[in-house]
Every structure is written in C-alpha cells, then in structure tokens.
Amino acid sequence: MKAITNIMIDLYNLKKIDFMGYTFTKNNASYHHLIIPRRLGGAETIQNGAVLNGKTSHPYLHRIENVDRDVFNYITSEMIDINIKGYLDVANLKNIDDVLCLFEREHSGDTTKHGKLLIKEEYTRRFRDF
Secondary structure, rough: OOHEEEEEEHHOOOOOEEEOOOEEOOEEEEEEEEOOHHHHHOOOOOOEEEEEEEEHHHHHHHHHHOOHHHHHHHHHHHHHHHHHHHHOOOHHHHHHHHHHOOOOOOOOEEEEEOOOOOOOOOHHHHOOOO
C-alpha cells in the first residue's frame, strides 16, 4: 500500500468502508486520483485522492469510466465532496450507492470489449446499512 493511502486511512479514520461504500482492509486499499488523473501527471496528494478497495470499487469505477462517463463523473464528484468534508458522509455514500444501483440495472448482463461480464457479482456488494 502506498504511504499516501495509509495516511488517508488514518486521516479520515477509515475502519472498513472506502470512499464508495465498499468494505476494505489495509491489504487491499488503493489510491484513486480524483481531480487530475495519473495519466496527466496528477500528484498523489490527499486533495487529489480517494481510498478505494483495489479489488472491487477501484476496478469497477474504471470500468464505469469506460462505459458511462456521466456516472463516473458523478461518483467522482461525490468522492471529492467527501474529501473536502474530511470524513465519510452517509449522504455521499447513499448517493453513490443510488447511482451504482441505476447503473447496474441499466447494464445488467453487459460485457466488456474483451467479453468479460461488465458488472461482476462482487461489484454489487456494498455496505448499505445507512
């Protein structure tokens, strides 16, 4: 795990839920660029990042980015709001879950360009005890 990810876990007092409402452990936590992407030289800073589960929410978000840029941008906006607030807000997590549920209904059964299922079953398992 990157040092910045560990710092953010401590700073945001993240115990088991990431910025998208997925459970995580320190073993699978990853850093996701929010404002300026890595491909454009985005720095790994607290202000530019979110803590995501490297096996579920992070790859799922990038799949969403390739299929529905509006949904990707909406989720990114909610995570930026979490970042600004400095804590996981239930309202943001609920908004993210709501848009993911809509995305999943719309794209149920869809496949990627490589023939893999777009929405893996584990991508639908989020913390929903709001």
